[in-house]
Amino acid sequence: MFKKKDKKDQAQSYEISPEHILEVRNLNVRISVDDYLLHAVRGVNFSLKKGETLGLVGESGCGKSVTSKEILGINPDNCKSEGQILYRTKSGKVLNLLELEHDGATYRAIRGSEISMIFQEPMTAFSPLYTIGNQLSEIILLHDKNATKASARERVLEMLRKVGIANPEKRIDQYPHEFSGGMLQRALIAMMLCCDPDLLIADEPTTALDVTIQAQILELMRSLQKEFGMSILFITHDLGIVANMCDNVAVMYLGEIVEFGSVRQIFHNPCHPYTKGLLRSLPRMDQNRDERLYIIDGVVPLPVDMHPCCGFHDRCGECLVGICDTQQIPEYEAEPGHMVRCKLMEQGVKHHG
Numbered sequence: 124m125f126k127k128k129d130k131k132d133q134a135q136s137y138e139i140s141p142e143h144i145l146e147v148r149n150l151n152v153r154i155s156v157d158d159y160l161l162h163a164v165r166g167v168n169f170s171l172k173k174g175e176t177l178g179l180v181g182e183s184g185c186g187k188s189v190t191s192k193e194i195l196g197i198n199p200d201n202c203k204s205e206g207q208i209l210y211r212t213k214s215g216k217v218l219n220l221l222e223l224e225h226d227g228a229t230y231r232a233i234r235g236s237e238i239s240m241i242f243q244e245p246m247t248a249f250s251p252l253y254t255i256g257n258q259l260s261e262i263i264l265l266h267d268k269n270a271t272k273a274s275a276r277e278r279v280l281e282m283l284r285k286v287g288i289a290n291p292e293k294r295i296d297q298y299p300h301e302f303s304g305g306m307l308q309r310a311l312i313a314m315m316l317c318c319d320p321d322l323l324i325a326d327e328p329t330t331a332l333d334v335t336i337q338a339q340i341l342e343l344m345r346s347l348q349k350e351f352g353m354s355i356l357f358i359t360h361d362l363g364i365v366a367n368m369c370d371n372v373a374v375m376y377l378g379e380i381v382e383f384g385s386v387r388q389i390f391h392n393p394c395h396p397y398t399k400g401l402l403r404s405l406p407r408m409d410q411n412r413d414e415r416l417y418i419i420d421g422v423v424p425l426p427v428d429m430h431p432c433c434g435f436h437d438r439c440g441e442c443l444v445g446i447c448d449t450q451q452i453p454e455y456e457a458e459p460g461h462m463v464r465c466k467l468m469e470q471g472v473k474h475h476g
């Protein structure tokens with residue numbers, strides 16, 4: 124067989140800040156659908172330090188999953204990207220992932236052993252035809268050339284134990300359908316740990332689970348992060364989870380990051396009307412039980428026919444007509460490290476939650 128040559132994989136090395144593992148620079152993703160073009164990710168910039176957890180938040184349809192799939196190179200062929208996704212590999216070389224062939228050898232080596240992803244529907248990650256143990260062992264054998272069948276099985280047992288699966292000696296030989304949703308999410312986390320990634324992308328990993336199981340899975344992820352020291356890009360529409368899990372937060376709306384800051388900055392001094400809306404829609408302890416939760420009016424529109432303006436203007440109660448709906452909105456620094464993309468910042472209007 125003639126092997127497809129991975130010519131673009133001889134990518135050049137780039138420079139990023141020494142404490143960073145990932146720098147996304149001016150990322151744009153356009154998706155062609157039938158006869159129109161969606162501009163799903165618009166000029167996104169963010170970076171992730173080693174061992175840090177960055178929350179990417181926003182309502183459904185904001186572009187969170189498209190952004191994260193672009194990092195892993197798993198968006199479908201109708202998606203075209205521009206910009207840079209600079210990633211520091213385990214060997215220390217910095218690559219622009221956008222230059223790699225999606226199915227090339229370099230990307231295949233990065234996926235799994237360097238960058239792993241866990242997502243909302245763990246069932247789709249497993250084949251129904253093989254036992255959980257077989258599927259996890261296979262990954263270990265694939266990533267560790269020195270592993271044997273017996274050593275891989277031992278390692279799988281250890282990982283199942285680590286993620287809190289009771290009776291792993293029995294569980295290892297069961298099929299995915301014999302696991303509950305919460306157990307399967309644990310097994311998926313075990314699968315991810317078998318690869319020992321430096322970067323974990325968790326896309327709404329607990330959305331399908333009930334709150335008790337959700338709390339357990341989040342606690343598990345926190346303790347594993349402490350132990351293994353990986354960086355996490357945590358994607359969620361739930362700001363309550365962000366407060367528990369993250370160091371920094373990027374708030375995304377209609378393909379743009381509209382506010383970025385530490386968890387403290389975002390929760391104590393939210394500046395963008397969209398962030399404030401998301402925070403107001405969180406249930407609070409001091410709230411009257413009969414009081415209805417706030418909901419931001421409307422839904423995220425499709426990012427089609429985008430012209431320079433604030434994407435949130437038509438849902439914003441503070442929109443400056445003639446400005447927010449007609450101009451490209453620059454970034455403002457609310458305080459050191461706290462970035463806001465909102466014209467109101469220019470007027471020195473200070474907003475507190």
Ligand SMILES: Nc1ncnc2c1ncn2[C@@H]1O[C@H](COP(=O)(O)OP(=O)(O)O)[C@@H](O)[C@H]1O
Nearest residue numbers: 154156163182183184185186187188189425426
């Ligand atoms: N493969 C695709 N084909 C067409 N449109 C897509 C595709 N993937 C995402 N989109 C659109 O891109 C936008 C962003 O989607 P997504 O990143 O999945 O949002 P989120 O994860 O924040 O809910 C949405 O308008 C969505 O409908």
Ligand SMILES: [Mg+2]
Nearest residue numbers: 187188189326
């Ligand atoms: Mg999504």
